[in-house]
Amino acid sequence: xxxxxxxxxxxxxxxxAIFTATSAVCVTGLVVVxxxxxxxxxxxxxxMLLIQVGGLGIMTFVSVVGLSVLRKMSLRSxxxxxxxxxxxxxxxxxxxxxxxxxxxxxxxxxxxxxLSLRFLFGYGEPLGRALWLGLFxxxxxxxxxxxxxxxxxxxxxxxxxxxxxxxxxxxxxxxxGFPVLVQLRRYPRLPxxxxxxxxxxxxxxxxxxxxGAVYLTAVEWSNPSTLGPLGWSDxxxxxxxxxxxxxxxxxxSIDWGQMDSASLLGTDVLMLIGGGPAGTAGGIKITTFAxxxxxxxxxxxxxxxxxxxxxxxxxxxxxQAITIVxxxxxxxxxxxxxxxxxxxxxxxxLLFEVISAFATVGLSTGITAAIPPGGQVVLMLLxxxxxxxxxxxxxxxxxxxxxxxxxxPIERPIIG
Amino acid sequence: xxxxxxxxxxxxxxxxAIFTATSAVCVTGLVVVxxxxxxxxxxxxxxMLLIQVGGLGIMTFVSVVGLSVLRKMSLRSxxxxxxxxxxxxxxxxxxxxxxxxxxxxxxxxxxxxxLSLRFLFGYGEPLGRALWLGLFxxxxxxxxxxxxxxxxxxxxxxxxxxxxxxxxxxxxxxxxGFPVLVQLRRYPRLPxxxxxxxxxxxxxxxxxxxxGAVYLTAVEWSNPSTLGPLGWSDxxxxxxxxxxxxxxxxxxSIDWGQMDSASLLGTDVLMLIGGGPAGTAGGIKITTFAxxxxxxxxxxxxxxxxxxxxxxxxxxxxxQAITIVxxxxxxxxxxxxxxxxxxxxxxxxLLFEVISAFATVGLSTGITAAIPPGGQVVLMLLxxxxxxxxxxxxxxxxxxxxxxxxxxPIERPIIG
Ligand SMILES: [K+]
Ligand SMILES: [K+]
Numbered sequence: 001x002x003x004x005x006x007x008x009x010x011x012x013x014x015x016x017a018i019f020t021a022t023s024a025v026c027v028t029g030l031v032v033v034x035x036x037x038x039x040x041x042x043x044x045x046x047x048m049l050l051i052q053v054g055g056l057g058i059m060t061f062v063s064v065v066g067l068s069v070l071r072k073m074s075l076r077s078x079x080x081x082x083x084x085x086x087x088x089x090x091x092x093x094x095x096x097x098x099x100x101x102x103x104x105x106x107x108x109x110x111x112x113x114x115l116s117l118r119f120l121f122g123y124g125e126p127l128g129r130a131l132w133l134g135l136f137x138x139x140x141x142x143x144x145x146x147x148x149x150x151x152x153x154x155x156x157x158x159x160x161x162x163x164x165x166x167x168x169x170x171x172x173x174x175x176x177g178f179p180v181l182v183q184l185r186r187y188p189r190l191p192x193x194x195x196x197x198x199x200x201x202x203x204x205x206x207x208x209x210x211x212g213a214v215y216l217t218a219v220e221w222s223n224p225s226t227l228g229p230l231g232w233s234d235x236x237x238x239x240x241x242x243x244x245x246x247x248x249x250x251x252x253s254i255d256w257g258q259m260d261s262a263s264l265l266g267t268d269v270l271m272l273i274g275g276g277p278a279g280t281a282g283g284i285k286i287t288t289f290a291x292x293x294x295x296x297x298x299x300x301x302x303x304x305x306x307x308x309x310x311x312x313x314x315x316x317x318x319x320q321a322i323t324i325v326x327x328x329x330x331x332x333x334x335x336x337x338x339x340x341x342x343x344x345x346x347x348x349x350l351l352f353e354v355i356s357a358f359a360t361v362g363l364s365t366g367i368t369a370a371i372p373p374g375g376q377v378v379l380m381l382l383x384x385x386x387x388x389x390x391x392x393x394x395x396x397x398x399x400x401x402x403x404x405x406x407x408x409p410i411e412r413p414i415i416g
Numbered sequence: 417x418x419x420x421x422x423x424x425x426x427x428x429x430x431x432x433a434i435f436t437a438t439s440a441v442c443v444t445g446l447v448v449v450x451x452x453x454x455x456x457x458x459x460x461x462x463x464m465l466l467i468q469v470g471g472l473g474i475m476t477f478v479s480v481v482g483l484s485v486l487r488k489m490s491l492r493s494x495x496x497x498x499x500x501x502x503x504x505x506x507x508x509x510x511x512x513x514x515x516x517x518x519x520x521x522x523x524x525x526x527x528x529x530x531l532s533l534r535f536l537f538g539y540g541e542p543l544g545r546a547l548w549l550g551l552f553x554x555x556x557x558x559x560x561x562x563x564x565x566x567x568x569x570x571x572x573x574x575x576x577x578x579x580x581x582x583x584x585x586x587x588x589x590x591x592x593g594f595p596v597l598v599q600l601r602r603y604p605r606l607p608x609x610x611x612x613x614x615x616x617x618x619x620x621x622x623x624x625x626x627x628g629a630v631y632l633t634a635v636e637w638s639n640p641s642t643l644g645p646l647g648w649s650d651x652x653x654x655x656x657x658x659x660x661x662x663x664x665x666x667x668x669s670i671d672w673g674q675m676d677s678a679s680l681l682g683t684d685v686l687m688l689i690g691g692g693p694a695g696t697a698g699g700i701k702i703t704t705f706a707x708x709x710x711x712x713x714x715x716x717x718x719x720x721x722x723x724x725x726x727x728x729x730x731x732x733x734x735x736q737a738i739t740i741v742x743x744x745x746x747x748x749x750x751x752x753x754x755x756x757x758x759x760x761x762x763x764x765x766l767l768f769e770v771i772s773a774f775a776t777v778g779l780s781t782g783i784t785a786a787i788p789p790g791g792q793v794v795l796m797l798l799x800x801x802x803x804x805x806x807x808x809x810x811x812x813x814x815x816x817x818x819x820x821x822x823x824x825p826i827e828r829p830i831i832g
Contacts, residue, residue, distance in 0.1 A: 295735060
């Protein structure tokens with residue numbers, strides 16, 4: 001970024017600028033400098049635009065890739081697929097891009113209005129600043145970026161539902177993914193019309209939000225540095241808000257450096273799972289996790305085929321899901337080891353940081369700025385891999401799928 | 417255990433006795449009291465017998481279960497399977513039990529003789545004690561138990577190859593598993609006669625041993641509390657010995673409480689994978705890990721079927737492997753969270769302890785005795801689940817496998 005973006009004399013260091021730009025365009029939200037005080041208003045506008053481009057980019061990219069995958073399918077599956085494509089609004093690229101942009105802008109504007117009104121009347125901010133705060137945080141939340149214009153992120157507003165709930169709503173909607181939003185708009189009251197993707201994402205989102213909120217609230221209930229001093233309704237609000245942020249927006253209304261190790265580990269799981277595909281959320285995606293879950297259920301029930309909501313799950317999808325998870329785990333383990341060798345931070349802080357970067361969450365125990373340059377480069381690579389890797393990989397896998405020319409004899413090694 | 421087993425006045429506490437017995441019969445090797453000084457010779461004999469019973473028990477149990485699974489197969493697969501069964505010596509239960517006992521005793525005696533000679537001539541122990549030390553550690557090593565009659569486990573012998581290498585050999589042989597040992601004896605120089613199970617276990621063992629030794633030696637090379645003070649050949653001996661112990665014997669020739677976090681994390685992976693099936697090793701088993709690896713390779717190469725050493729991998733086995741790994745990860749994560757809530761130890765120490773118990777390894781950063789009773793009960797449950805769970809589960813899954821009665825329409829959610 002240019003010197004003009006930087007408060008005070010001189011420009012930012014190159015690494016600070018590149019790290020911030022990467023974090024913004026990958027909608028991660030990890031920062032090495034304070035967004036509120038380090039950057040000028042110009043710099044903050046640049047960050048907002050990078051977030052918007054990153055969010056729109058990934059939504060259209062994934063949807064378009066999904067479209068080409070469907071087009072490359074065999075005739076028979078294409079006929080089935082055509083109905084799905086139509087019902088999720090993926091007919092043509094131009095309509096799709098317009099739909100993505102329109103949906104994003106509409107939701108962002110609604111959230112911006114609510115937030116602006118609250119900053120205007122609740123906190124007496126001048127009109128111009130209230131509008132700017134509303135717009136920035138609406139963009140940052142719908143795109144699951146987690147950048148905030150306050151030095152303590154959202155901690156000052158931890159107990160204000162008029163700030164937290166609109167942010168949470170934008171985060172959840174962005175995290176559902178574009179295909180789900182389209183289906184919800186078209187058939188809001190007809191769940192039987194929803195395709196498997198929509199059902200998995202909605203059910204998974206509800207389960208993860210509730211489980212995460214209950215878990216975090218319970219673990220931190222009497223932690224004097226986090227939820228301890230709050231009243232019970234505020235405890236629940238903060239617990240819910242942080243559960244939402246793990247899907248994968250990364251605003252924090254509490255100091256994650258003070259959270260119990262058990263909260264960090266539980267949040268690691270939530271962050272790794274992430275949100276719905278073709279949305280602004282990161283992680284391995286709810287669908288990937290759900291596919292493994294249903295494989296597990298089918299195996300325990302001794303069923304030959306995997307059934308999900310009355311439909312059969314394609315075999316190729318099962319193997320794709322395993323592959324994505326194995327590679328994600330390998331990347332995370334490898335990066336964690338590298339950071340362990342580069343720094344003296346504890347495993348729970350580093351694992352949290354690595355998963356936060358990989359799943360483009362942006363939550364941190366506060367160690368990001370203290371990690372040496374080599375480690376920060378690892379985090380940047382993780383953001384890119386986490387943002388583009390799974391979908392690029394999944395689509396490449398889907399396109400390259402070919403049947404084997406001949407059958408080999410089958411063998412069964414002993415498992416377990 | 418009886419008061420007679422305990423040195424000094426009074427009996428052991430019930431928890432100490434139960435924990436030690438569980439650790440012995442599950443061939444884990446985690447201890448809450450010092451085996452060398454807490455127990456009388458009578459108590460030590462009881463421990464050795466429990467180890468022997470536990471090791472023989474699991475080997476015969478898994479082999480017999482494998483046999484029944486094969487018997488329940490469809491006619492066509494049974495014809496293929498029959499050849500496999502014959503070639504791994506699983507024709508009948510009686511022959512199998514005799515084979516397991518004979519093989520175990522033979523290997524244990526060989527190792528006991530070598531160790532006894534070393535203790536007799538190398539360290540000037542009296543004949544009786546030298547024989548006892550040789551026998552106990554031979555049983556403990558072949559059964560991958562990791563109990564030692566020295567208060568510092570094997571640290572005093574860290575640089576003595578005449579102690580470390582026989583122990584390592586016994587650990588590796590026990591960890592290959594009975595079916596592999598039978599095939600190696602029958603066709604020592606005919607790899608093309610080996611079944612997939614044998615090939616996977618042997619290849620996996622070599623890869624994991626070498627990778628583990630290189631990794632641990634490199635990470636600890638200049639750690640002043642571990643390998644730092646040693647000469648380079650001793651560094652390699654200790655690194656190799658500890659890599660062997662992760663498969664899953666658990667002798668330690670170095671203080672794991674002083675190891676780098678990166679070594680702990682790397683060893684977590686090695687311990688979780690464990691050894692070969694139907695042997696004395698724990699973990700999810702090399703075959704389970706290898707199956708997932710080959711699924712990954714097939715997926716990356718875009719192949720419809722998974723090929724392993726020129727044979728096709730059965731689909732049902734792929735799903736079993738996924739199921740085992742998912743459950744193992746869930747059990748480990750859940751137990752780690754519980755221990756985090758019960759204690760103040762760091763994530764790396766607790767994760768290491770939990771995986772060590774689950775994979776019946778017995779390595780520890782030294783926190784076992786300091787964990788409160790509730791946490792020790794969790795560790796005991798982990799040993800049982802880790803020892804019996806995977807095979808019981810895998811065989812139940814294999815036996816309950818039934819084809820679905822009708823075909824449902826297939827759907828593809830978006831992955832990644
Ligand atoms: K984020
Ligand atoms: K062991």
